[in-house]
Amino acid sequence: MNDWHSWAAVVVFAATYVLIISEKIHRVAAALGGAALMLAVGATDDRSAFFSEHSGVDWNVIFLLLGMMIIVGVLRKTGVFEYLAIWSVKRARGRPFRVMAMLVVITGLASALLDNVTTVLLVAPVTLLVCERLRLPAAPFLIAEVLASNIGGMATLVGDPPNIIIASRGELSFNAFLVHLAPLSALLIAVLVLMCRFMFAKYFVYDEARAAEVMALEEREAIRDHRLLAQGLFVLVAVVVGFVLHPVLHYAPSVVALLGAGLLIAVSSVETSDALSEVEWPTLAFFGGLFIMIGGLIETGVISEISSTLADVIGDNELGGSMLLLAASGVLSGVVDNIPYVATMAPITADLVESLGGGGNHVMWWALAIGADLGGNATAIGASANVVVLGIAERNGQPITFWQFTKYGLLVTAVTLAVSAGYVWLRYF
Known part of the structure; x- marks a missing residue:
């Protein structure tokens, strides 16, 4: 970081992060504003910002x-989310913790088949309606x-965009992720449900009258447009199939979503x-x-210098290196x-795997994937799904602040990374 552009990029990113947090x-x-300053100080330029894949x-x-968002917006007009909200509340007998546990498990399972951003786009509208019916704050859910x-x-x-990058670089198959990471994911979902019971205990206020009102509703009556619902569900299923068949069809998820x-x-x-x-x-x-801001850090070499330093520290210590890569990825992500x-x-992990004499299913790849995926939970802007949910909550009059999310995210990240280690x-x- 000898070039002044590198330090300028760090200052701009740090200042912007402070503004987001505050x-x-x-x-x-x-x-x-941060993106504009990155361009103004020359940390990146228009070609890198708008046309560089890296x-x-x-x-x-x-x-x-x-x-x-377009598909979900059209589906919202059919009343299907009201249907699902009433159905889920009735299955949970109106008990708030049962509702949360059900939604957490459904979200976890759906995120394994879809990407996590698509999943929260589908589940969030249901959640908002469930909380409205039971007069519960939506933010914890x-x-x-x-x-x-x-x-x-x-x-x-x-399930998560970083996994696609890791699979491509490490030549890892769909089944390899299932064998190595699916058992851990299932264990951590169970841990999360248990943690939710204590983290959000004060919000689980059971309103017997409201629950009885919802139990008396007929969910089928919530559907307002059966024809549009049939069209929307057909397209949604086709899009999901397109996501799952990505290794065969070679259509990027963005292309599939836009076609749908x-x-x-x-x-x-x-x-x-x-x-x-x-x-x-x-x-x-x-x-x-x-x-664009993160691109400025990449273009000036800040991120690569951090990664290279991490690689130098690891050396040929496989156990220590795996734990360090897991922890560092969790923090940086x-x-x-x-x-x-x-x-x-x-690419740095690929070099590490090669120097350690490992094959495609080397532990270093799994340490990187686990740390990056779980580290995204640490802050409100650590992963794409986090940002999307904050936007949905704000638009529906249930804003979630940076610290409101992060105080729970940091705790869950620390516990899940410890279990993963x-x-x-x-x-x-």
Whole structure:
């Protein structure tokens, strides 16, 4: 970091992070302002910011979000989320903790098949309606779900974007992720449910009258447009199949989501303007600013220097190196988005694996994946799903502050990383 651009990039990123944490100004304004300063000080430029696959805006994430927001927005008009809310409350007999446990498990399982961002886009509207019916604060439920989405997404190759990068660099199969990470993911979901029982205990206020009202409702009556529902579900299922068949079809998730959104608008009676009005535009703008800021750190060599230093410290100590990589990935992925972190760390991990004489299923790859996926839970901007849920909550009048999320996220991250360290030690050493 001898070049002044590197120090300028660090100062801009740190100052922007402080503004986001302090919430003195809106996080979107902070991110866009930080991105503008990165460009102004020369830490990055227009070609790197807008066209570089390595250090620019990740358009795959942006357009995946855009496509899925449109699909979810159209489905919301059918009443299907009200149906699911009433159904889930009735199955849980109106008991708040049972509702949360059910939603956490469903989110974790769905995140293993879909990516975690898509999952929270689908589950969040149901959660808001459930909480409205039971007169419960939505924030604890939404926070628990986003934590579950990042844990569940760890289980498969397609569950979390960093896994796709790791699989490509390490030549790892879909089944390899299932064998090595799915058991840990299932264990950590159970740990999360147990932690939720204590972390959010004061919010589990059972309102017998409200529960009785919901139990008396007929969920089928919530459906307002059966034709649109059939069209929306058909497109959603087709999109999910497209996600799962990514290794065969070779269509990026963003392409699948955009094709689905375009098809749904074309075949349904929903006006294009109405569909676009459901998009969380501030969230997309926040991602754009965040990607440009992190790109500035990449372009100036800050992230690669951190990663290289980590590699030097590890040396040829396989056990110590695995634990250090797990912990460091957890910490760094809570500060910078885990996608660019993994993109930078993957080639360094490949060199480590080669120097240690390991094959494709080497423990280093799993330590990187576990740390990056779980570390995303540490702060409100550590993973894409976190940012999306904060945007949804704000738009629905249930804002979640940076610290409100982070105080739970840090605790869950610390516990899950500790459990994961034990898992890595027992399984591989």
